[in-house]
Amino acid sequence: MSKVGRWIDERTGLGGPVRSFLNYAVPGYVHKNALYMLGGLTLIIFALQAFTGILLAFFYDPSTEGAYNSVDFITYTLPLGWLIRGIHHYGASAMVILTALHMLRTYFFSAYKKPREINWLTGVLLLFLTLAFGFTGYLLPWDQKGYWATNVGTRIAGSVPLIGDALMQLMRGGANLGQATLTRFFATHVLLLPATLALLIAVHIFQLRYHGMSPAITEKGKKEGGKFVPFFPYWVVNDAIAGLGMLAILIFLSATQRAPLEFPADPASSNFVPRPEWYFLFYYQMLKYFPGGLEPVATVLIPLFIFGSMVLLPFIDKGEERRPWKKPVTTIAAVFYIVVIVVFTALAL
Amino acid sequence: MKLSQMPFLFVAGSIMLAACASGPATSPPNTLTAVKVDAVSTDAAASIWANAPKTTTVTKAAKKGAADGSTVTLQAVYDGTSIAIRAEWADSTDSWQRNVWKYDGAAWKRGGDQDRFSMAFPMSNNAEFASKGCGAICHNQETDDTKWWMGTDNADTKIDLWQWQSAATNPVAYADDAWWGTKPTITSTTGRRSDANTGGGAKANNAADGKGPAFVNKSGLDAHYILAGEEVALDMSKIASGAVIPGSILAPYTGSRGDVAAKGVYADGKWVLVMVRKLNTGNEDDAVFTPSKPVPFGIGLFNNAGDIDHTISPDVLTLAWK
Numbered sequence: 001m002s003k004v005g006r007w008i009d010e011r012t013g014l015g016g017p018v019r020s021f022l023n024y025a026v027p028g029y030v031h032k033n034a035l036y037m038l039g040g041l042t043l044i045i046f047a048l049q050a051f052t053g054i055l056l057a058f059f060y061d062p063s064t065e066g067a068y069n070s071v072d073f074i075t076y077t078l079p080l081g082w083l084i085r086g087i088h089h090y091g092a093s094a095m096v097i098l099t100a101l102h103m104l105r106t107y108f109f110s111a112y113k114k115p116r117e118i119n120w121l122t123g124v125l126l127l128f129l130t131l132a133f134g135f136t137g138y139l140l141p142w143d144q145k146g147y148w149a150t151n152v153g154t155r156i157a158g159s160v161p162l163i164g165d166a167l168m169q170l171m172r173g174g175a176n177l178g179q180a181t182l183t184r185f186f187a188t189h190v191l192l193l194p195a196t197l198a199l200l201i202a203v204h205i206f207q208l209r210y211h212g213m214s215p216a217i218t219e220k221g222k223k224e225g226g227k228f229v230p231f232f233p234y235w236v237v238n239d240a241i242a243g244l245g246m247l248a249i250l251i252f253l254s255a256t257q258r259a260p261l262e263f264p265a266d267p268a269s270s271n272f273v274p275r276p277e278w279y280f281l282f283y284y285q286m287l288k289y290f291p292g293g294l295e296p297v298a299t300v301l302i303p304l305f306i307f308g309s310m311v312l313l314p315f316i317d318k319g320e321e322r323r324p325w326k327k328p329v330t331t332i333a334a335v336f337y338i339v340v341i342v343v344f345t346a347l348a349l
Numbered sequence: 350m351k352l353s354q355m356p357f358l359f360v361a362g363s364i365m366l367a368a369c370a371s372g373p374a375t376s377p378p379n380t381l382t383a384v385k386v387d388a389v390s391t392d393a394a395a396s397i398w399a400n401a402p403k404t405t406t407v408t409k410a411a412k413k414g415a416a417d418g419s420t421v422t423l424q425a426v427y428d429g430t431s432i433a434i435r436a437e438w439a440d441s442t443d444s445w446q447r448n449v450w451k452y453d454g455a456a457w458k459r460g461g462d463q464d465r466f467s468m469a470f471p472m473s474n475n476a477e478f479a480s481k482g483c484g485a486i487c488h489n490q491e492t493d494d495t496k497w498w499m500g501t502d503n504a505d506t507k508i509d510l511w512q513w514q515s516a517a518t519n520p521v522a523y524a525d526d527a528w529w530g531t532k533p534t535i536t537s538t539t540g541r542r543s544d545a546n547t548g549g550g551a552k553a554n555n556a557a558d559g560k561g562p563a564f565v566n567k568s569g570l571d572a573h574y575i576l577a578g579e580e581v582a583l584d585m586s587k588i589a590s591g592a593v594i595p596g597s598i599l600a601p602y603t604g605s606r607g608d609v610a611a612k613g614v615y616a617d618g619k620w621v622l623v624m625v626r627k628l629n630t631g632n633e634d635d636a637v638f639t640p641s642k643p644v645p646f647g648i649g650l651f652n653n654a655g656d657i658d659h660t661i662s663p664d665v666l667t668l669a670w671k
Binding site: 258266 | 473474475476477479480481639641642643645667
């Protein structure tokens with residue numbers, strides 16, 4: 001340890017825990033499988049979102065009069081503002097994709113089984129928080145797309161039986177979208193969600209370290225189970241390289257297709273057709289199949305069923321079997337959901 | 350990580366790219382996409398237009414009950430400093446006799462109008478213009494045309510207006526650069542103002558007594574216009590009944606009012622017009638164009654007419670960039 005390191009360690013006692021964290025033994029079957037990088041990549045993209053979000057917040061004006069102009073300034077006038085906003089914009093999509101892929105890896109590898117139930121539950125919450133980030137961030141530019149998509153989104157919340165009106169009122173801060181809505185969405189997006197997400201990530205990682213990686217599901221993997229490499233530098237370097245690759249993709253996207261900014265929100269506009277961000281398109285499409293009195297089926301029952309089944313999964317599927325090809329029910333159920341989401345998204349495009 | 354796992358990363362990256370970049374491959378309706386070229390030009394036949402996407406808009410009467418207008422085909426290109434917009438529309442006549450002097454054998458009479466094409470761009474982000482178009486702003490959201498006053502409701506809302514005129518500006522290769530704001534005084538009938546100028550402009554071709562023209566074009570009595578410096582004194586001995594003499598002596602404006610270079614050519618029953626302006630003129634009375642930033646705009650078409658007798662793009666048009 002260097003002189004400076006010793007000085008810090010003597011005063012903080014951090015040396016031991018940090019060494020322990022970095023020397024964590026990663027099983028060979030994990031280190032050699034790129035699918036296990038998804039969690040680390042999701043963490044990296046969250047850090048990137050937090051960093052770019054802080055930079056954007058320096059210039060963003062959370063008022064209905066100033067929001068659009070401030071985002072316009074960031075996008076078209078501020079040096080490299082287009083890049084920061086572009087990374088944040090496309091990073092949001094990347095975070096949804098990576099979170100979903102990480103979740104699928106966990107699901108198909110049965111990594112939610114005892115004793116990792118809490119890790120799975122925090123993962124489910126993290127997925128929904130990621131979607132909440134997308135929903136609340138959408139309104140912030142105060143452009144037509146964000147305004148009308150939020151209008152529809154909050155109306156969907158309003159259609160929930162019994163508590164719908166109160167829920168919509170809570171989200172909007174009034175009967176209509178306005179300054180109160182923007183303030184609430186901004187506070188949720190930059191304070192409540194990041195703090196909750198960071199806390200859940202901490203619990204998630206602590207659980208991961210406490211229980212260790214879930215067992216390998218293949219014979220080959222099991223053979224590798226006895227071999228270990230230290231977390232640092234092996235896994236860290238792998239994830240860092242993949243993270244840089246992901247950053248390169250985000251920069252490429254930001255440079256070739258600027259983060260969109262529609263025209264300013266006009267509450268009096270009657271001809272704007274609201275459309276959600278691509279990761280909500282499947283839901284937008286599904287709502288079309290449940291008109292009128294059937295609406296609560298799509299707005300309440302189906303989301304509750306999906307969320308409930310995700311929460312209950314580790315308590316229902318308690319068997320020892322972890323191989324997806326030996327578990328047709330869970331595998332077919334997941335494939336069904338994936339196909340529905342892909343098909344509905346394609347139909348809505 | 351093994352090399353054999355690289356395809357997974359490739360697939361994951363591709364999914365990210367495809368999902369993140371999902372968007373229309375072609376221009377959406379009512380969108381004029383400006384494409385980058387080496388250098389813009391007012392030449393409507395130049396090769397720069399070959400790859401510029403065309404967008405069409407069927408113009409509708411601005412005044413209730415009046416006839417609708419031609420379909421206008423638009424294209425746009427830009428280079429490092431300027432944007433050029435090409436407009437093409439059918440017109441059965443080349444209307445050049447704006448405010449001309451006509452001799453009936455006994456006396457001179459003034460009259461006549463011209464063809465015009467105008468474009469309106471908001472000078473700042475404006476939700477109302479962006480969602481309702483120039484009709485909502487310029488016409489003060491009033492369907493009764495007698496109540497129009499051609500201005501904006503809000504002092505912060507300013508609209509840049511380029512108006513090309515077949516007789517008054519085309520011969521001197523510019524479009525009149527003006528802007529709309531709120532009414533300057535309570536008794537004003539319009540919020541329209543001309544951009545600042547440092548000289549130039551048309552002068553009336555009036556004799557001292559105001560009862561006839563003072564000059565003709567030195568090239569002859571058939572000329573459709575008289576440019577400043579080309580005027581020669583009228584010789585009444587050469588004038589026969591039915592003579593038509595241009596009512597103005599034209600010179601291009603200098604300063605902000607003359608920012609928009611324009612060249613319109615009438616042939617085969619249609620006008621083909623190209624207007625060119627700097628992306629950023631540096632003038633306070635002009636809209637600033639930032640390539641990559643979409644801009645809402647509207648167009649107006651005047652067929653041998655002026656004032657409210659015109660047709661407009663019924664939908665908001667968007668200037669996009671490629």
